[in-house]
Amino acid sequence: MTGPVVVCTWAGEGEAAELLTLGRTVSEALGTDLVWLVIGVTADDAAETAKRYGATSIDQIDNNRVAASEPDATVEALSQNCSKRSPRMLLFSQTFNVRLIAPRLGGRLGSPVVMNATGIDAESGKLLRVTASAYGGDTQVVYEIQGDAMPIAALMPSAVEPQKSTAQTSPAVDVFEPDLSGVEERIRVLEPAHAEGPRLEDAQTIVAGGRGLGSPENFRLVEELAEALGGMPAASRPIVDDGWTDPSRQVGLTGKIARPALYIAAGISGASQHMAGCAASKTIVAINSDPDAAIFRYARYGIVGDCLELLPELTRAVQER
Amino acid sequence: MRIVVCAKEVLDPDAVNNYALSGGLAIGDDGRTITSSAIPRLMNAYDEQAIEAALRIKEAGADHTVTVVSAGPDPAAILKHAVALGADEIVSIPIEDAGIDYHVVANLLAAYVRSSEGAGLILCGRQASDDDQGVVPALIAESLDMPLISIARAVALSAGGTVRVTRVTPDGNEIVEADCPAVVTISNEFGEPRYPTASMTIRARRTPATVVTMSDLGDVDLAARVTLVEQSVPIVQGNCEVIDGESPSVIARDLVRRLHEDGILS
Numbered sequence: 001m002t003g004p005v006v007v008c009t010w011a012g013e014g015e016a017a018e019l020l021t022l023g024r025t026v027s028e029a030l031g032t033d034l035v036w037l038v039i040g041v042t043a044d045d046a047a048e049t050a051k052r053y054g055a056t057s058i059d060q061i062d063n064n065r066v067a068a069s070e071p072d073a074t075v076e077a078l079s080q081n082c083s084k085r086s087p088r089m090l091l092f093s094q095t096f097n098v099r100l101i102a103p104r105l106g107g108r109l110g111s112p113v114v115m116n117a118t119g120i121d122a123e124s125g126k127l128l129r130v131t132a133s134a135y136g137g138d139t140q141v142v143y144e145i146q147g148d149a150m151p152i153a154a155l156m157p158s159a160v161e162p163q164k165s166t167a168q169t170s171p172a173v174d175v176f177e178p179d180l181s182g183v184e185e186r187i188r189v190l191e192p193a194h195a196e197g198p199r200l201e202d203a204q205t206i207v208a209g210g211r212g213l214g215s216p217e218n219f220r221l222v223e224e225l226a227e228a229l230g231g232m233p234a235a236s237r238p239i240v241d242d243g244w245t246d247p248s249r250q251v252g253l254t255g256k257i258a259r260p261a262l263y264i265a266a267g268i269s270g271a272s273q274h275m276a277g278c279a280a281s282k283t284i285v286a287i288n289s290d291p292d293a294a295i296f297r298y299a300r301y302g303i304v305g306d307c308l309e310l311l312p313e314l315t316r317a318v319q320e321r
Numbered sequence: 322m323r324i325v326v327c328a329k330e331v332l333d334p335d336a337v338n339n340y341a342l343s344g345g346l347a348i349g350d351d352g353r354t355i356t357s358s359a360i361p362r363l364m365n366a367y368d369e370q371a372i373e374a375a376l377r378i379k380e381a382g383a384d385h386t387v388t389v390v391s392a393g394p395d396p397a398a399i400l401k402h403a404v405a406l407g408a409d410e411i412v413s414i415p416i417e418d419a420g421i422d423y424h425v426v427a428n429l430l431a432a433y434v435r436s437s438e439g440a441g442l443i444l445c446g447r448q449a450s451d452d453d454q455g456v457v458p459a460l461i462a463e464s465l466d467m468p469l470i471s472i473a474r475a476v477a478l479s480a481g482g483t484v485r486v487t488r489v490t491p492d493g494n495e496i497v498e499a500d501c502p503a504v505v506t507i508s509n510e511f512g513e514p515r516y517p518t519a520s521m522t523i524r525a526r527r528t529p530a531t532v533v534t535m536s537d538l539g540d541v542d543l544a545a546r547v548t549l550v551e552q553s554v555p556i557v558q559g560n561c562e563v564i565d566g567e568s569p570s571v572i573a574r575d576l577v578r579r580l581h582e583d584g585i586l587s
Binding site: 071072096099100103104106107108110111112113114115116129130132133134135136137138139140141142143144145146147149151186187188189190191192193194195196199201229237241247248253254256261262269271272273282283285286294296297298299300301302303304305306309310313314316317318321 | 334337338341342346353355422424427447450451452453454455456458459460462463464468469470471472474485488489490491492493494495496497498499500503508509510542544545546547548549550551552553554555557559560561562563564565569570572573574576577579580581583585586
């Protein structure tokens with residue numbers, strides 16, 4: 001029998017349900033097992049989640065260095081786990097750390113690596129095909145996997161709708177202890193990152209501004225509406241590049257990936273580079289003076305008009321309620 | 322120290338974006354190649370920032386050289402640009418296949434570093450703006466057994482041969498250090514690259530690229546790991562309700578009322 005499909009998540013990070021759903025479709029198509037590799041301390045409900053999404057077993061790596069995604073330790077630990085499991089395929093949720101770790105592991109194991117994956121087409125006896133986003137989401141590409149080495153793919157957030165398994169499994173937890181005694185971390189952290197205040201990634205309400213604001217002073221209108229809503233202000237890449245606001249506020253492919261309940265985009269055209277960071281929002285409201293702006297294709301509600309007039313009125317309307 | 326910067330020629334992503342949004346992006350009969358002829362080819366912008374990072378390190382004092390290497394069907398134009406920016410040496414690895422697997426590109430670039438004088442520091446853009454994969458720097462690092470520091474907004478070399486990098490992480494800036502040789506990827510937060518001066522552009526015309534062929538590189542793994550078989554413009558199904566009214570104030574109240582009704586605002 002061919003090796004299992006292994007899906008790897010860090011406890012409390014990434015979207016396990018989405019990744020398990022994708023992993024299950026692949027493992028079912030190939031007629032093999034689905035193993036959920038959890039890094040860090042599994043939540044109490046992990047076994048329940050695994051059962052619901054059809055994982056055959058859970059592997060757990062409870063090691064501080066791997067939990068902290070120290071690159072050398074993590075690549076070595078995952079490499080050892082792959083030696084033990086001989087997976088048919090290894091899947092990750094694409095987080096900031098996975099963008100570094102997945103391709104390094106691929107280099108270590110001689111694996112094909114596809115990042116920004118949005119789907120996988122698997123059929124027994126045929127080559128695997130991985131769909132991925134390219135050109136900041138302007139195009140989608142399909143890569144055919146070649147050779148015998150275990151492929152690695154990293155799934156973009158919100159690319160897959162979680163679906164529970166119809167068949168119930170009763171997965172057991174197996175603790176995997178990597179031997180990291182010989183691994184010295186080559187990168188030394190001199191000053192760790194410390195998030196100053198709340199993070200866009202966790203915000204429930206975001207008001208984002210773009211070029212349509214006209215000038216840097218007007219970013220204050222975005223901040224005022226965000227404050228009235230108890231949310232956070234954000235920005236598209238062009239105005240961050242021009243210094244209208246701090247890079248930590250940038251939403252998009254090369255910025256933050258946000259998934260708020262409400263995302264109000266003011267004066268943002270909706271280039272896919274930006275949408276990659278906010279398409280997962282539950283409700284998008286678009287304000288743009290161009291009725292043909294791409295942002296309206298993603299929006300639940302749209303207002304065709306000048307965001308400089310509308311933002312203060314929205315702030316007032318929110319404050320009045 | 323020898324600093325090697327890896328650069329890639331890409332289709333101008335802004336032009337691709339304009340075509341994609343207007344519905345006019347042409348894909349060839351092979352189903353995977355963008356054929357819209359008016360799209361300029363240029364150096365991947367992150368790679369340009371990687372060259373800028375190398376030049377700033379060089380200007381900071383010690384005795385460094387900057388080599389820019391590119392593997393592709395016709396790297397000549399972007400390599401001239403690299404000289405105009407200030408590169409000391411340019412190296413071309415010609416490849417016939419424009420759609421070559423990025424795993425093979427990484428093997429070629431690593432083999433070049435190994436077969437030339439090596440490198441104390443390898444700088445790359447964080448990803449290419451065409452495939453967005455960002456995998457090549459990690460594959461080079463693994464192949465050459467170097468540490469990889471990703472998504473840098475600032476890079477400095479110390480006299481003791483360590484590289485100090487400020488990384489842009491979701492939690493803010495992180496400052497890390499590693500012993501050279503190392504691979505560092507540069508992000509857009511690094512800042513604008515310089516513009517070539519007229520005299521540098523003239524110098525660029527007179528500076529030939531060193532051409533490296535497969536046989537110069539020795540034993541390189543050329544087996545494809547992935548092949549690009551399809552490319553298309555994804556279709557987004559719009560479901561937008563346009564809110565209209567006699568004044569911005571009326572529209573604003575209408576929107577806020579609906580968001581309350583939908584349970585999005587409490």
